[in-house]
Each structure stands twice: as structure tokens, then as C-alpha cells.
Amino acid sequence: MIRREVVGRYQGSAAGVLWSFLNPLFMLVVYAFVFSVVFKARWNVTGDESRTQFALVLFSGLIVHSFASECLMRAPRLVIDNANYVKRVVFPLEILPIVTAGSALFHAAVSYAVLLAGLLFFNGDLPVTAALLPLVLAPLCIGLLGLMWFFASLGVFARDIQQLIGMAMTALLFLTPIFFPATALPEDFRVWMYLNPLTLFVEQSRDVLVWGKVPAWAPLLLAYVAAIVLARLGYAWFQRTRKGFADVL
Structure with missing residues (x-):
């Protein structure tokens, strides 16, 4: 189902799956131009930093947000768009968020491949710590899966939830240290940014x-614990409320 989800998105297009990294690459160029050329933003104002370096730093944060955004934005309609599985077929509905998360993870992996290629091309090598990326992103995937179970269920009963999630993800794009370092904020405001769960994964992956x-390691371990709890709660909520799906749909 994950393979069908990935291939089906680009079915009939000339470029096919190639669009999976042309899209983030295009957004990388746009954001890098706007912030580094128009606004003349720099990540390290005291150092000699090229626009290419700024673009790579920017891209690493954008991938995390794009992955979370794709998962959460699609979650509220997962059950609604697969109503035939609810009404006519004995089907394990709980795998629908897993399929969507797997598809989003594929696109994130392609984007990370582009980022690694850029780092290798412009810097000449890759840091050894790059191998730790799956360990850093694992709690994000687990936590998102819990939220997807919750929102997939809630979206059946409250159709406006998708619009609210869209607004929240747009706000998080600018409330997460993607376009600027967290240290650029005054200390009074910095604590609020660290309450944003995406901040940890953006900074750790970077x-x-x-x-x-x-x-x-300490914040990462705490993230693992919180993600597992969130996943269990989201799954329990989904299983408890799924009995009412057929009546609503």
C-alpha cells in the first residue's frame, strides 16, 4: 500500500517519481533566494558563510517540517477518503496512518538524499554523525503516528480539524528555528520556541x-518516552472511536 501510495501520486506525469525531489529542491531554491539574497539572512553573522551553506542549513530544517506537515495535514481525511474500507470490508483501519506516514517518510528520505549529495558536493565530505539521523528522527515518526491516529479519528466527527491543522503547520513553519537559529531570539522568547516539539528534531537533525x-542524549531520550506514550494514547483513542465511523460516514 505504501508503494501504491508513492507511485500513484505521480501516475501519468512525465517525470514520475522524479517530482518527489524536484518539489523540495524547487522550494529550497525559492526560500534560499528570498532569505539569503532579498533579506540577506545569515545563520552565523560573525563567520564567512556562503549562500550555499545557508541554503543547506535551511533545507535540513525544511525537510523535518515538510515531513510532519504531510503526515498531519492528510491525517484528518484518511478514514473519510477510505470510507469503502469502513462500510464494506473487514479491514484493519489502523494501518491507514502507517501507509501515509510511510509515503511521507519516502519523500523525506529522497529530500535527505538530495541534502547529503549537496553537503558532499559543496563541503567535500560528510560528517560521521550523519549515520545517527535515523536515531534522531525515530521519536518524531513514532509521535506523528500517534497524532495521526488521533486526528484520523477526530476528522471523521469534526471535519474542520483539517483547516485548523493547516493553520497550525503554517504557523510552526515560522515558529520553528528553520529560517533562523534559536539563539537569534531574546532569552525571554527562546523558551517558548523550545516548547515547540519540532524545534528539537530540527536542531538535532541539523x-x-x-x-x-x-x-x-537527554532531550532525545525524553522525546522517545513522550513519543511512545503519545503513540499508545493515539492508538487507543482510534480503536475506541472506530465503532462510530460507519454511522457517521
Whole structure:
């Protein structure tokens, strides 16, 4: 089902699956131009930083947000768009979020391949810590899966939830240290940014991929615990409410 989801998205197009990395590459060029050329933004204002380096740092944060956004934006309509599985077929509905998350993870992996190629081309090598990226992103995947179970169920009963999630993800794009470092904020506001769960994964993935630093183990361990709890709660909510899907649909 994940393979069908990935291939079906580009079925009939001339470029096919090639669009899976042409899209993020195009957005990378647009964002890099706007922020580094128009607004003249720099990640390290005291150092000698090229526009290419800024673009790579920017891209590493965008991938995390895009992955989370694709998962959460599609979650509220998963059951609605597969109503035939609810009404006519004995089907394990709980795998629908897994299929969507797997498809989103494929596109994120393609984007990371582009990023790694860029780092290798422009920097000449890759940091050894890049191998730790799956370990950093694992709690994000687990936590998103829990939220997807919750929103997939909630979307059946409250159709407006998709619009609210869209607004929230747009806000998180600019409330997460993607276009600027967290240290650029005054300390009074910085604490609120660290309450944003995406901040941890954006900064940790950037550390292991771009800066060559090992992840901060204590926050990462806490993220694993929180993600597992969230996944269990989301799954329990989905299983408890699924009995009412057929009546609503």
C-alpha cells in the first residue's frame, strides 16, 4: 500500500517519481533566494558563510517540517477518503496512518538524499554523525503516528480539524528555528520556541548532518518516552472511536 501510495501520486506525469525531489529542491531554491539574497539572512553573522551553506542549513530544517506537515495535514481525511474500507470490508483501519506516514517518510528520505549529495558536493565530505539521523528522527515518526491516529479519528466527527491543522503547520513553519537559529531570539522568547516539539528534531537533525555534532542524549531520550506514550494514547483513542465511523460516514 505504501508503494501504491508513492507511485500513484505521480501516475501519468512525465517525470514520475522524479517530482518527489524536484518539489523540495524547487522550494529550497525559492526560500534560499528570498532569505539569503532579498533579506540577506545569515545563520552565523560573525563567520564567512556562503549562500550555499545557508541554503543547506535551511533545507535540513525544511525537510523535518515538510515531513510532519504531510503526515498531519492528510491525517484528518484518511478514514473519510477510505470510507469503502469502513462500510464494506473487514479491514484493519489502523494501518491507514502507517501507509501515509510511510509515503511521507519516502519523500523525506529522497529530500535527505538530495541534502547529503549537496553537503558532499559543496563541503567535500560528510560528517560521521550523519549515520545517527535515523536515531534522531525515530521519536518524531513514532509521535506523528500517534497524532495521526488521533486526528484520523477526530476528522471523521469534526471535519474542520483539517483547516485548523493547516493553520497550525503554517504557523510552526515560522515558529520553528528553520529560517533562523534559536539563539537569534531574546532569552525571554527562546523558551517558548523550545516548547515547540519540532524545534528539537530540527536542531538535532541539523547538528548530526550539517555541524557534525552528536545529538543531545537527554532531550532525545525524553522525546522517545513522550513519543511512545503519545503513540499508545493515539492508538487507543482510534480503536475506541472506530465503532462510530460507519454511522457517521
